[in-house]
Amino acid sequence: MKGSRFRKLFLAGRDLPLGRDASSRFLVWIIGFMVILGSLSLASAMLLSDVGQGWRDELAGKLTVQIMPEADGEDAATTLDLRVRMAEQFLVGRPGIARVETLADSRIAMLLEPWLGPQSREDALPMPKLIDVQLEPGSGIDIPDLTRRLAELIPGSAIDDHGVWLTRLLTLTGAVETTALSILGLILLAATATVVFTTRAGLAIHDKEIELLHLVGAEDHYIAHQFQAHALTLSFKGGIAGSLVAAVALTALGFIGQGSAIGMIPPITLSVSQWLVLALLPLATSLIATLTARLTVMRSLARMS
Amino acid sequence: MDRKKDVVRFQNVGMRYGLGPEVFHDMSFGVKAGSFRFLVGPSGAGKSTLLKLMYLAHRPSRGLIHMFGHDTATVARKDMPAMRRRIGVVFQDFRLIDHLSALDNVALPLRVAGANEEQLSDHVAELLRWVGLENEIHSLPSRLSGGQQQRVAIARAVIGRPDLLLADEPTGNVDNTIAMRILYLLEELNKIGTTVIIATHNEALISRFKFPQLRIEDGRVIDTGAETGAPASRTTNEAAGRGS
Numbered sequence: 410m411k412g413s414r415f416r417k418l419f420l421a422g423r424d425l426p427l428g429r430d431a432s433s434r435f436l437v438w439i440i441g442f443m444v445i446l447g448s449l450s451l452a453s454a455m456l457l458s459d460v461g462q463g464w465r466d467e468l469a470g471k472l473t474v475q476i477m478p479e480a481d482g483e484d485a486a487t488t489l490d491l492r493v494r495m496a497e498q499f500l501v502g503r504p505g506i507a508r509v510e511t512l513a514d515s516r517i518a519m520l521l522e523p524w525l526g527p528q529s530r531e532d533a534l535p536m537p538k539l540i541d542v543q544l545e546p547g548s549g550i551d552i553p554d555l556t557r558r559l560a561e562l563i564p565g566s567a568i569d570d571h572g573v574w575l576t577r578l579l580t581l582t583g584a585v586e587t588t589a590l591s592i593l594g595l596i597l598l599a600a601t602a603t604v605v606f607t608t609r610a611g612l613a614i615h616d617k618e619i620e621l622l623h624l625v626g627a628e629d630h631y632i633a634h635q636f637q638a639h640a641l642t643l644s645f646k647g648g649i650a651g652s653l654v655a656a657v658a659l660t661a662l663g664f665i666g667q668g669s670a671i672g673m674i675p676p677i678t679l680s681v682s683q684w685l686v687l688a689l690l691p692l693a694t695s696l697i698a699t700l701t702a703r704l705t706v707m708r709s710l711a712r713m714s
Numbered sequence: 715m716d717r718k719k720d721v722v723r724f725q726n727v728g729m730r731y732g733l734g735p736e737v738f739h740d741m742s743f744g745v746k747a748g749s750f751r752f753l754v755g756p757s758g759a760g761k762s763t764l765l766k767l768m769y770l771a772h773r774p775s776r777g778l779i780h781m782f783g784h785d786t787a788t789v790a791r792k793d794m795p796a797m798r799r800r801i802g803v804v805f806q807d808f809r810l811i812d813h814l815s816a817l818d819n820v821a822l823p824l825r826v827a828g829a830n831e832e833q834l835s836d837h838v839a840e841l842l843r844w845v846g847l848e849n850e851i852h853s854l855p856s857r858l859s860g861g862q863q864q865r866v867a868i869a870r871a872v873i874g875r876p877d878l879l880l881a882d883e884p885t886g887n888v889d890n891t892i893a894m895r896i897l898y899l900l901e902e903l904n905k906i907g908t909t910v911i912i913a914t915h916n917e918a919l920i921s922r923f924k925f926p927q928l929r930i931e932d933g934r935v936i937d938t939g940a941e942t943g944a945p946a947s948r949t950t951n952e953a954a955g956r957g958s
């Protein structure tokens with residue numbers, strides 16, 4: 410009993426020597442490479458989506474109030490401090506505002522250092538003051554109105570809600586993400602086409618045997634089964650190998666990314682669910698290959714005679 | 715009502731390959747269920763072609779062919795496998811699958827019909843013993859002599875107990891002793907109900923077994939068993955077999 414079921418499931422239909430065709434080895438490699446490329450595209454898409462989400466989370470509900478220093482004067486610094494305090498007073502306790510924090514000069518200097526270079530304290534350029542404002546979640550605060558009223562009170566003040574910047578970045582990451590997913594789609598399409606061609610080649614190579622199978626009463630699906638089992642085996646082998654290579658590459662990239670502390674770029678690490686999505690790719694590819702082989706055979710045989 | 719019992723019935727059948735000359739024109743005859751016929755005619759007369767039409771490998775250029783009472787022109791593609799399973803064929807060129815053992819080649823008709831694997835291999839091995847290949851059960855066709863391959867082909871044709879057995883020169887590559895044995899096997903098969911048609915040049919067999927003949931002459935068929943309307947048994951057909 411067991412023996413026969415086993416044969417039916419895994420060995421059934423070895424009447425056609427498909428494994429001996431040169432296209433067999435070729436298909437394993439092609440599928441392997443495609444799954445590597447596909448995994449990398451998919452991983453980039455998922456990582457980019459994370460990056461976008463990270464920026465959105467971080468910047469959503471945040472405002473930066475900027476107070477520009479007035480023209481030089483003896484008491485420029487004092488005036489600036491005074492205006493900052495006025496702005497703080499204006500902001501603190503306003504409905505919808507959760508927290509107000511003026512950044513220390515040293516922090517601002519650090520932020521500007523990449524652009525201005527290290528400055529000595531004496532000949533320092535007059536630097537603006539920055540106030541971080543944290544809004545309450547879902548505050549729905551009217552930012553243009555707030556900006557106008559603050560500017561009336563304190564000339565030379567400005568509010569940046571990072572909206573423009575964030576929108577541009579998200580557009581960019583979104584576009585790259587779409588590109589990565591399109592590449593994945595194209596890769597799957599190419600894999601499908603490859604299976605169609607190798608299956609057709611197999612049908613042509615084995616036309617004598619197929620004719621014989623028909624003559625002894627085989628139905629089309631009996632023949633299709635052999636091709637689909639073959640495609641499943643090959644694409645599964647290639648897919649698993651490709652997936653492993655991609656996993657190693659992604660892990661290595663993750664390690665390299667950890668070493669270099671680039672502020673804006675988050676670490677290249679995937680969550681468990683993202684690894685699972687990647688693990689589905691070879692399975693999906695095998696499924697596509699199997700169905701493609703079946704459809705190709707059924708269609709070709711139906712067209713014959 | 716006679717027609718209903720015809721396993722094979724040709725009506726005004728014409729056949730040509732591509733644009734070539736007509737191999738047959740206007741061929742009409744019937745073969746009754748349970749009969750045994752030698753199909754004879756000079757080389758190139760169209761014996762293999764006639765069998766190809768019967769085992770549904772070719773369509774006629776014109777005319778009607780009924781197999782088991784069904785008009786082959788109107789049989790749906792999906793019903794073809796079932797009809798073909800009722801027909802066992804020994805091809806002139808054997809058509810064994812090179813990479814399958816004798817056992818697997820013979821098992822093929824059962825496997826495509828979804829037969830149970832355990833029962834299958836005993837059954838197949840037994841039949842291979844019957845045709846004298848008990849030592850070659852696991853051999854590949856390339857390791858077998860022409861005569862041994864032919865016996866594998868015969869075993870494959872009869873394994874499914876077909877209603878109709880078509881054999882194209884089934885004794886072409888074997889010595890007379892084995893040829894006789896094969897004929898006896900086919901005769902046994904005929905006795906349990908299989909209609910048998912054997913294309914052959916083998917005069918020794920024809921004169922020894924004296925079954926009626928389907929004789930192809932000038933693209934037409936003459937059935938030496940038809941006049942008497944007699945059943946298949948060779949004793950009753952002895953006279954008819956020699957006649958005409």
Ligand SMILES: Nc1ncnc2c1ncn2[C@@H]1O[C@H](COP(=O)(O)OP(=O)(O)OP(=O)(O)O)[C@@H](O)[C@H]1O
Binds near residue numbers: 756760763
């Ligand atoms: N595939 C084919 N394409 C074109 N012509 C063919 C084909 N097969 C057979 N013929 C032609 O049809 C005619 C009948 O051939 P067929 O093979 O049926 O003869 P046969 O009686 O079986 O001969 P033999 O006794 O030599 O086997 C011949 O003239 C042959 O040339």
Ligand SMILES: [Mg+2]
Binds near residue numbers: 761763882
């Ligand atoms: Mg012939």
